[in-house]
Amino acid sequence: GAGVSQSPSNKVTEKGKDVELRCDPISGHTALYWYRQSLGQGLEFLIYFQGNSAPDKSGLPSDRFSAERTGGSVSTLTIQRTQQEDSAVYLCASSLGLVSSYNEQFFGPGTRLTVL
Amino acid sequence: AQSVTQLDSQVPVFEEAPVELRCNYSSPVSVYLFWYVQYPNQGLQLLLKYLSGSTLVKGINGFEAEFNKSQTSFHLRKPSVHISDTAEYFCAVSKYNFNKFYFGSGTKLNVKP
Numbered sequence: 001g002a003g004v005s006q007s008p009s010n011k012v013t014e015k016g017k018d019v020e021l022r023c024d025p026i027s028g029h030t031a032l033y034w035y036r037q038s039l040g041q042g043l044e045f046l047i048y049f050q051g052n053s054a055p056d057k058s059g060l061p062s063d064r065f066s067a068e069r070t071g072g073s074v075s076t077l078t079i080q081r082t083q084q085e086d087s088a089v090y091l092c093a094s095s096l097g098l099v100s101s102y103n104e105q106f107f108g109p110g111t112r113l114t115v116l
Numbered sequence: 117a118q119s120v121t122q123l124d125s126q127v128p129v130f131e132e133a134p135v136e137l138r139c140n141y142s143s144p145v146s147v148y149l150f151w152y153v154q155y156p157n158q159g160l161q162l163l164l165k166y167l168s169g170s171t172l173v174k175g176i177n178g179f180e181a182e183f184n185k186s187q188t189s190f191h192l193r194k195p196s197v198h199i200s201d202t203a204e205y206f207c208a209v210s211k212y213n214f215n216k217f218y219f220g221s222g223t224k225l226n227v228k229p
Contacts, residue, residue, distance in 0.1 A: 042206060043219035107160040
């Protein structure tokens with residue numbers, strides 16, 4: 001596709017359930033980033049991938065959060081045993097390589113997660 | 117860890133008036149600076165960035181920002197705003213390796229006719 005896509009666009013779940021959020025980056029983009037935007041707050045960096053590798057997972061809020069990327073393309077962010085504080089908009093971005101003078105981050109529309 | 121402060125959560129301004137959106141960051145060492153804009157119901161778009169060179173950076177839609185290392189600031193300015201500039205603006209900082217980005221909490225610019 002022409003841009004970064006994310007699915008679902010909205011997800012409502014019950015506390016304690018697991019959820020999977022999907023990100024399809026722009027074709028050919030090797031770097032992929034996940035962010036979380038809670039109500040009234042800025043974007044919180046979660047994790048980035050260079051290819052299929054995630055060198056730094058320290059931004060993930062807890063061990064209930066995990067992410068993977070296969071084939072250097074699609075990425076899935078999984079939240080286990082969801083809590084109400086996980087409610088937020090989860091944004092994905094991709095770039096041709098790591099962001100530099102030439103490489104820009106392109107953002108997807110986000111997935112709005114609501115945990116009841 | 118780096119932190120980014122956008123002191124103004126909302127900025128109301130009349131059309132054709134000048135505007136400045138403030139951004140301060142915590143650590144002056146080897147950072148790169150960005151402004152992103154999010155129009156209603158749209159995703160984030162890059163407005164401008166400072167990586168090196170001239171401290172005055174020009175971006176899209178007539179916006180510019182000035183990197184001030186001594187004040188650890190990167191304020192966004194536009195001499196004359198339009199209704200179409202109504203959006204939320206985010207300042208972001210990344211360290212030299214671009215592996216992590218730190219975003220401010222955003223400033224909602226509301227341009228009134």
